[in-house]
Amino acid sequence: MSIKSTAGKAGALLARPFHRDGAPTRLHPTSLWAEAVKVAGLYLAPVWGKVRQWLDRYVRPVLGTVSGLGAVVIGAVVLLWILGAAFGWQEAKVAALLATVLILIAIAFILGRSMYAVKLDLARTRVAVGDNAVGSIAVTNNAPRTVLPSALELPVGRATALFHLPRMKAGDTHEDLFTIPTTRRAVITVGPVRSVRSDPLQLLRRQVLWTEPTDLFVHPRTTALDGPAAGFLKDLEGLPTTELSSADVSFHALRDYVPGDDRRHIHWKTTARTGKLMVRQFEETRRAHMAVALSVNTDEYERDDDFELAISAAASLGRQAIKEARELSVVTQRGPIRCETGKNMLDDMTRLAGHNRRGTAVDLARTLSDTVPNASVVFLVVGSRVTPSQLRSAAASVPPGVRCFAVRCYSGAQSARANIADLTVLTLGELTDLAAVLRKAVA
Incomplete structure (x- = not known):
């Protein structure tokens, strides 16, 4: 045997791990660095966990009290002290001393502990667009001593409402009423109520949370439909x-x-x-089973108001069906809408958002025919950009014998009715015209 072949066999034996399954052993690790990292992780993980707990408990609350201006002032103080000590600049030392005094005064403003009992109460957590949500904040001083005037903040969505608390003796209660105007469909997070302590220069700002956040549902506008679902089902017992x-x-x-x-x-x-x-x-x-296919493809709508009009029209149809105890199914490109109760349906429609990459109205009609095969009447609620050929293709996806309507939503347009083969196309310009348009559809 040659020397070269012997050396090759010896190298193979040294490189082979002891385990037959190929896993490295403690004496023959594949990488010393990987082994070191593994061992370090085993021993340092508990230590790092305790360090993180200590940072979250003590350091983060302290750093959270420093505002942007306060961080700039603290950085300037450190820099001025360094320059004054390094170069002997008396002016830098004086400026650093004055800034240090300001920081100490700011610390004195935020020290202390408040003992409040705060109650946030919304009269209604569900309102329609255009209605005002009314609520109240009741604050009770549970401290055994009188507290000085302070302020409470109430986040309402992206805005923040400020409430000033007067000087309160022990056991006193102060209550403030507020209203939240609603102009668009949305889910608004109200709260949590927080008390704020800060210095006059807003260098430091200390917040204490007193309540949990509450969701306010601003439901889409709906309109009442006269008669048995505005007459869009002639036979109350079904087909x-x-x-x-x-x-x-x-x-x-x-x-x-x-x-x-x-x-x-x-x-x-x-x-x-x-x-x-x-x-x-x-x-x-x-039995009469109404299915509503609501398109959320924003490319099919001319304006945002048209999309909101479509949601309001679909919600109005759904409310009427639920009111008459009919079976109801509402489908969108984002999935089905809960229809067990009117509240669930309106909550889901409040959360509904448009998307321009979703399927077209034709795809939605095909999905509807697959998911709701037993529907007796179908409404396709779409935008004004859906062409007649697309509506014809969408109606072709509906099973034969099922009455089908298409509601084209175009804000400001004249309400009208047209027919494309067996499909009845309704143009809706105002939500209040929905009942009249439906009556024309079955005339």
Whole structure:
């Protein structure tokens, strides 16, 4: 055997780990650095966890009290002290001393502990667009001594409301009322209420949270529909099918009695006339099930107001169906909307956001036919940019025998009705015209 081949075998034996499965052993690690990192992690992880807890408990609250201006002043103080000590500049030392005094005064302003009992109360957590949400903040001084005037802040969405607290004796309660105007559909986070201590120069700012945040739902505007869902379903019992049944509400014909038939369905007059038992035969009916396909593709709408009008129209149709205890399904490109109650439906529609990369109205109609195959009436709520050919394709996806309407939402347009084959196309310009447009649709 040559020297070269012997050296190669020896190298292979040295490189091979002891474990047969190929895993490295403690004596033959694949990487000393990886092993060192692993060991360091095992021993340093508990220490780092304790350090993080200490930082979160003591250091972070202190740093959180420093405002932007305060950070600049503290940095200037450090720099001035260094320059004064290094170069002997008396002016720098004097300026550093004055800034240090300001910081100490600011610290004195934020020291102390407040003992408040704060209650945030919203009269209603669900309002419609245009309605004012009314609430109150009640503050009680639970401290055994009188507290000086202070301030409370109430975040309302991206804005912040400021409430000034007067001088309060022990046990005193101060209450403030507030209103939140609503102009657009949204979920607004109200709170948490926080007390604020700060110095006159706003160098330091200390906040204490007293309540939990509350969600305020600003539901889309809806309009009442007159009559049985504005007459868009003529048959309250549903549409008949071709399947026969021995027990239902729609009478079809008589047939000979077969053993096992319910005797309650025997037609005694015909039995007496023919001399043989005859039973009633019924035609199965399909209960009225309304399906609403709401397009959230913003490319299909001319303006944002058109999209809001579409949501309001779909919500109005859904509320009417729920009011009449009909089966309801609402589908969007983002998924189905909960329809167990009117509150759930409006909550989901409040959270609904448009997206320009979602499927078209044609894709939505196909999804609707797959997810709601037993619908008896379908509403396609779309924007004004949906073309007649797209509406025709969308209507073709609806199963035969299902009455289909398309509601094109275009703010300010004249309400109108048109037909594309078996599809009834309704143009809606104002939400208040919805009931009248639906009445025209079934006329």
